[in-house]
Amino acid sequence: MKEKEAAELRRRFKADKSAITHVRGCYVNEKGEIVSQFDQSLAMMGQEESEKLLSLLRRTLSGGMDRNLLDITFATGQVVSGEEHRLLMALRDSALRDEEAVQAFFQKAIGSLDLEGNYLILLAHDRYDVPYKAKDGEAQKDASEEVYSYILCSICPVKQTKPALSFYVRENRFYNRQADWLVASPELGFLFPAFDDRSTNLYNALYYNRDVGENHPDFAQAVFAVEPPMPAQAQKETFQALLGDSLGEECSYEVVQAVHEQLRELVEEHKENKEEEPLLVSKGAVKCVLQSCGVSESHIASFDSRYDDSFGEDTRLSPKNLVNARQVELSTPDVTVKVSPEYSGLVETRVIDGKKYILIPVEGEVEVNGVPIRIEG
Structure with missing residues (x-):
């Protein structure tokens, strides 16, 4: 994928542009155990909360190409009959409604991750009616070439804040703020299938790592059955x-x-x-x-x-x-x-x-x- 194509998708992660209706996920503790699962409807959330959730997902498409965003290429045999590719396709084609596929993915991901502390696994599905672009680069919204259906996975650490002293201006007094749990920016994630030349490419995925010195090879091997590119x-x-x-x-x-x-x-x-x-x-x-x-x-x-x-x-x-x-x-x-x-x-x-x-x-x-x-x- 190119930076321009990643940027085009990033712009979709807003409440008025995205076709994401719900986000599936699970909360995993430091022992690798699923504490809870959720299927969160964005329509049932407040505007501020839904925007922040979409912003978390959007960050999985951030960073530089060949640095934070790495191309993953599947072999032809994997696309035809590979177990890992079949699972990703089941997640996409069912719009995350295939319960067996979702649970299988959670277990596969958790078994391969080596993250300290608690974290969230977020899964979202979107359908993008790709507007046709003329030779001058102008988009024609009424002339669509295809519908790009894809899933996005974000794995976000959940970190505990420290107790602190807060001052409430309206009440003109100090309060002790208790420790709380906050969802941090994604540590890793992926987009499948790739959006190459503004079109669906089932032979590729886009793999995100926040740290350019890390590529989480065990996760990539478990999810894609592919050795990820060397970290930047x-x-x-x-x-x-x-x-x-x-x-x-x-x-x-x-x-x-x-x-x-x-x-x-x-x-x-x-x-x-x-x-x-x-x-x-x-x-x-x-x-x-x-x-x-x-x-x-x-x-x-x-x-x-x-x-x-x-x-x-x-x-x-x-x-x-x-x-x-x-x-x-x-x-x-x-x-x-x-x-x-x-x-x-x-x-x-x-x-x-x-x-x-x-x-x-x-x-x-x-x-x-x-x-x-x-x-x-």
Whole structure:
């Protein structure tokens, strides 16, 4: 899916636009036991409560593509006869009214989740009459191409607040506010089927994780029978280690800076051009940068081999997951220096009298904890 398609669905999660009539779910305690189940009608809720519930669900479609939102692809065999895919289809086709399917899903999800404390599993079904879009991008509400029927699952931690002192202005007095239980933003969830090219794609799902360093593989395996993509943070750490290990003594500041600069430029160009397709780079693109920096063929071959082992030969990665587009960070065991990307070319590394130095030329004032200092020549 593309960010534009996720945004189109997010806009539906309002009381006057959504076709969601009820939300099914269960409350699970820290022991993994279902304490209660509910089938909540939005029409029977107050406007404020229904809006907050829809807002919780909407957050399962938030975050960046290939970071928080990951594409899950089913094999053809799974779509034809896979148990997991059949269960998801039963939930969708019955609009969550198939009691056996709902209970089976709850048990499957609970058995695979490893969350601390209590949590809610929320399930919603929606039918979206997809408006036709002309070539100029204008939507024509009266001209619909299809009805997109889908389910959305959100798994939300339930956290206990601390007792606190509150002041009630109208009564002009203080009260002790008791501890209470609040539903937090979703930790993970998914959309099924995918909304690819603004149309139903039964071969894909969209998998959400709030933490870019976590992908809850046990849950993904239980629900989709698919290994989820590597978390964004793990991609970054793996790529960093990959460069250092494969380039060895040729892994200089200039080489790393050139790789990162190239990736940042790709991100900026993609953003400026407002391209809809997700930006992905191949192993070959990184190898071309290494070659332009004069890295030896033996080290490039090492990078090639290690990349295949770490990510897979044909795997393309999002540059946003590999570099920090906002700053360049140079770290030693005791000191960390942060530089804006546009000035990273000013940084030099040298060995003077046998000692390693990071050199940054300075123009204008220099401050230490807000105090301007003088640097004598």
